[in-house]
Amino acid sequence: MGKPQIDLDEQDDIDLTPMIDIIFLLLIFFILTTKFVPDEKAISNLLPTNKGTANTPPPEVVEPPQDINVRIFPKGITRTMGVQDSDKWWHANKGVGRKTAVLQIGNGDSIEINGPQLGDGSPEQQETEIATIHGYISAKLTEREIAGARKEQSPIVLHCFSGLPWKYAIVAYDAVRSYEAAHGQSIDQSDPDALLEAREIMFAPPRVRDYHTWELGNELWEIVRLK
Amino acid sequence: MAKRKLSQPDDQIDLTPMIDMIFLLIIFFILAGKITSDMKNEHITVPPTETAEKIEIPDDWGHHVINVFGSSQNEAAKGLPPRNSIQFDGNGAWRSEGSDDMTGYQKLRNMLDDVYNESDHYLDPKTGMFKLPKVIIEIRADADTEYRVIQEVQQICAYTNDPYDMMKPRKPKNPKNPAEGAMPFVNLMFTTRSARDEK
Numbered sequence: 001m002g003k004p005q006i007d008l009d010e011q012d013d014i015d016l017t018p019m020i021d022i023i024f025l026l027l028i029f030f031i032l033t034t035k036f037v038p039d040e041k042a043i044s045n046l047l048p049t050n051k052g053t054a055n056t057p058p059p060e061v062v063e064p065p066q067d068i069n070v071r072i073f074p075k076g077i078t079r080t081m082g083v084q085d086s087d088k089w090w091h092a093n094k095g096v097g098r099k100t101a102v103l104q105i106g107n108g109d110s111i112e113i114n115g116p117q118l119g120d121g122s123p124e125q126q127e128t129e130i131a132t133i134h135g136y137i138s139a140k141l142t143e144r145e146i147a148g149a150r151k152e153q154s155p156i157v158l159h160c161f162s163g164l165p166w167k168y169a170i171v172a173y174d175a176v177r178s179y180e181a182a183h184g185q186s187i188d189q190s191d192p193d194a195l196l197e198a199r200e201i202m203f204a205p206p207r208v209r210d211y212h213t214w215e216l217g218n219e220l221w222e223i224v225r226l227k
Numbered sequence: 228m229a230k231r232k233l234s235q236p237d238d239q240i241d242l243t244p245m246i247d248m249i250f251l252l253i254i255f256f257i258l259a260g261k262i263t264s265d266m267k268n269e270h271i272t273v274p275p276t277e278t279a280e281k282i283e284i285p286d287d288w289g290h291h292v293i294n295v296f297g298s299s300q301n302e303a304a305k306g307l308p309p310r311n312s313i314q315f316d317g318n319g320a321w322r323s324e325g326s327d328d329m330t331g332y333q334k335l336r337n338m339l340d341d342v343y344n345e346s347d348h349y350l351d352p353k354t355g356m357f358k359l360p361k362v363i364i365e366i367r368a369d370a371d372t373e374y375r376v377i378q379e380v381q382q383i384c385a386y387t388n389d390p391y392d393m394m395k396p397r398k399p400k401n402p403k404n405p406a407e408g409a410m411p412f413v414n415l416m417f418t419t420r421s422a423r424d425e426k
Contacts, residue, residue, distance in 0.1 A: 016242050016246075019246075020242070020245075020246065020249075023246065023249050023250070023253070024249070026253055027249055027252055027253055027256070030253055030256035030257060031256060034256050034259060039420070040267075040273055040282065040367075040418050040419070040420055041276075041279035041280055041281055041282065041418070041419055041420060041421060042279055042280065042282045042365060042416035042417060042418050042419065043276060043278065043279050043280075043416065043417045043419055044280075044414070044415070044416050044417075045415045045416070045417060118274075118275070118370075119272075119274065119370045119371060123422050123423070126275045126422035127422050127423065130275060130276070130277055130422060134277065160374045161374070162373065162374050162375030162378060163373055163374070163375065164373070164374050165297070165370060165371045165372065165373065165374065166274060166295075166297070166368050166369070166370060166371070166372045166373070166374050166376075166377055167274035167275075167370040167371070168374070169374050169377070170274050170276060170417055170419060171274065171275075171276055173417075174276035174277055174278050174279070174419070175277075177278050178277055178278045181278065203377075203378065203381065205378070205382065206375065206378040206379060206382060
């Protein structure tokens with residue numbers, strides 16, 4: 001009586017071990033091959049639709065508000081250098097030029113941006129670098145504020161030399177936005193009518209276009225000389 | 228004796244819940260792995276900023292990603308995409324060759340045209356003329372990409388210029404109505420990360 005019972009038991013159970021082995025292998029395979037992109041955020045930007053198209057009547061402005069120009073150019077370029085000198089300098093010093101940039105608003109004091117620290121530094125170094133840029137832009141824009149620029153809603157235009165890394169331009173843009181959020185009129189982001197009243201913050205349109213001999217020098221020369 | 232036989236199933240561990248869980252995990256990893264690799268390329272490190280917000284796309288809006296690479300020459304030699312090349316929606320089949328690849332810019336614009344034609348539209352509140360697509364274009368550029376490529380990509384999205392001759396504004400098909408034939412994308416996002424989150 002005992003023996004047939006034991007046989008029956010053994011035949012009834014399916015042996016799950018190989019299945020579990022394979023499932024574990026699959027699980028380990030997928031865990032190892034899955035790569036998660038780190039948590040990313042975004043800065044939104046609304047492009048102007050009425051620029052660059054022909055036949056759009058220019059908006060009526062009694063006294064055009066002066067742009068506030070935020071300029072970023074490689075360290076080493078000076079106002080005394082001509083177009084050709086600037087071009088030669090850039091081609092000879094590209095590698096070093098990308099690493100340290102100068103951030104300047106107006107013609108007064110400027111600060112240096114440390115590229116390697118901003119991009120690949122430790123989180124603390126990155127934060128310090130971002131805080132320096134935010135502090136400088138906030139101080140400079142506050143200076144302009146007293147002169148009455150705010151009332152005219154002067155557009156803020158970002159001029160970054162096209163050969164520099166993207167991180168410089170986006171951090172400066174970020175700083176301007178952060179200043180605007182703290183000091184500007186509170187604007188309801190979901191209300192399209194209110195958004196039209198918001199101060200215009202924009203990246204300058206590209207200067208490098210026609211591929212002539214000294215085009216990069218020309219661009220550097222223009223950016224350094226902007227007021 | 229009969230009692231011992233009956234109590235036998237209790238001695239064995241019931242494997243069913245464990246197998247269920249493992250299957251669930253496998254399905255999760257298959258799906259999660261696919262979603263992240265679809266549009267976003269893993270070889271891009273976006274720049275750190277402070278005011279960035281979480282990416283939220285409204286339900287009835289489309290979402291497309293323009294990946295711009297920033298790997299150095301050394302990395303490019305290892306088979307990674309070269310610096311300044313562009314990839315639309317992480318589509319492995321095509322990417323441009325660098326900042327001077329005019330055909331690449333044109334191709335990107337053609338892809339955007341297709342997206343424009345397939346999407347819903349709304350009227351531009353600023354001019355009341357342009358039909359804008361309900362699409363958010365995410366520009367996901369590496370921190371070390373040349374700034375110039377971002378400028379070009381913005382111009383291409385706005386479609387105010389002819390990519391082949393960028394000095395000239397694009398000629399409107401109908402001079403009385405510049406909006407006719409124009410396909411501008413104005414809702415752009417720049418992907419960044421927060422330096423604070425990494426601590």
